[in-house]
Amino acid sequence: MSDKLGHLxxxxxxxxxxxxxxxxxxxxxxxxRSWFNARKHLYTDELHWxxxxxVADILRxxxxxPVVRLYGxxxxxxxxxxxxxxxxxxxxxYKTNVSCRFTVxxxxxxxxxxxxxxxxxxxxxxxxxxxxxxxxxRLRPIRLRMIHEPAAWQSVLDRLDEAGLExxxxxxxxxxxxxxxxxxRDSDVARYLKWTSLLVSRPLDAEQIRTxxxxxxxxxxxxxxxxxxxxxxxxx
Numbered sequence: 494m495s496d497k498l499g500h501l502x503x504x505x506x507x508x509x510x511x512x513x514x515x516x517x518x519x520x521x522x523x524x525x526r527s528w529f530n531a532r533k534h535l536y537t538d539e540l541h542w543x544x545x546x547x548v549a550d551i552l553r554x555x556x557x558x559p560v561v562r563l564y565g566x567x568x569x570x571x572x573x574x575x576x577x578x579x580x581x582x583x584x585x586x587y588k589t590n591v592s593c594r595f596t597v598x599x600x601x602x603x604x605x606x607x608x609x610x611x612x613x614x615x616x617x618x619x620x621x622x623x624x625x626x627x628x629x630x631r632l633r634p635i636r637l638r639m640i641h642e643p644a645a646w647q648s649v650l651d652r653l654d655e656a657g658l659e660x661x662x663x664x665x666x667x668x669x670x671x672x673x674x675x676x677x678r679d680s681d682v683a684r685y686l687k688w689t690s691l692l693v694s695r696p697l698d699a700e701q702i703r704t705x706x707x708x709x710x711x712x713x714x715x716x717x718x719x720x721x722x723x724x725x726x727x728x729x
Contacts, residue, residue: 501549501567506704511539512614515589524585536574540591544571547610548593550708551715555595561715563595563608570594570601589613595715597726604631605726608715612702620711622718623692624725626663629671632689636674638728639682646682649720653693656717662688691725693718 514535517523529536545567555563571593578584590613597605608622624635639646653660664687670678674686685691695717701710715722 498549498553498567501546504547504550504705504708505543506707507543507612507702508539509703510535511543512699512702514539515591515612516614518587518589521585524587526586529587540574541571544591544593544612547708547711548595551595551711554708554712555715558712558716561712561719563597563715564599564601565593565595566601590617597722603627606722608711608718608722610697610707610711612697614699614702616696616699618697618699618702619694620697620714621692621694622715623660623690623721625690625692627690632671633673635691635725635728636671636686638724639685640674640677640680643682645724646685649724652720653717658693658695658717660685660721661692661694662690664688691721693721 514532518529523529548565548567548570551563552565555561572588572591574588574591576583576586576588578586590611592609592611594603594610595608596603597607603624604627606622606624608620610620612618624631650660662685665684667687669675670683671686677683677686680686695710695714697707697710701707
C-alpha cells in the first residue's frame with residue numbers, strides 16, 4: 494500500500510475554487526463539454542487531486558487504527574465526474590458532486606459494506622456507510638443473522654444510537670415479507686428484514702470540506718458506523 498500512497502500528501506481540504514466549480518455545474522448552460530474542457534484544470538487541480546489525497550489519507554489512518562480497517566486505491570476509489578447517460582433521461586454529461594468510497598473487503602468489492610464520501614455544495618455533502626441494494630443472495634445471510642442473533646443485532650442498533658446514527662433502508666412501505674421470511678413478520682426484526690439496503694449517514698458541513706478536518710470527520714464516522722459494517726461483513 495505504501496507504494497501507492499507515499500507520493501500523496503495528507504488531504505489539504507477542497508478550496509472554494511473547487512466548490513464554486515461544482516456549483517457552476519448545477520447551471521444547465523454549463524453542462525456543456527466546451528465549457529467544461531475550458532475549465533478542466535479546475536476539476537483536476539481543485540477536486541480530483543484533493544480527493545486522491547483524501548483516499549490516501551484515510552487508508553493510512555485506517556492501516557494504523559486498532560479496529561477500523563478500510564481498503565481502497567486512490568486510482569480506483571474516486572468516482573468519475575462523468576455521468577453514464579446511456580440509459581438515463583437526464584443527458585447532462587457531468588455530475589455536480591465528487592465522491593469516493595472505501596470497502597471492508599480487501600478485494601475492493603462492496604459485498605461486505607463500504608464507506609462513501611459525497612461532496613456536493615452548497616449543503617448536500619455527507620458520509621455514509623453500510624450496504625446498498627445488494628443481491629438477494631447477499632442479503633439472505635444478513636437477514637438470517639438478524640433472526641438467529643437478535644442480541645447481536647440489538648447491540649448494533651444500540652451502539653449506532655449512542656453515536657447519533659439511525660439505520661435506514663428501502664422497504665418500509667412493503668406490506669409483505671421477503672420470500673422465505675414470512676414466518677418472521679411479527680418478530681422484533683421484521684422491519685429490518687424488509688429492507689433492501691442497510692445504511693447510516695451523517696451530513697458534512699462546509700468548514701469540514703474546506704479543511705483537513707474532513708479526514709478526521711470521515712474516520713470518526715467510520716468508527717461510529719463500524720458495528721454495522723462488522724455485522725454485515727460477518728454474516729456469511
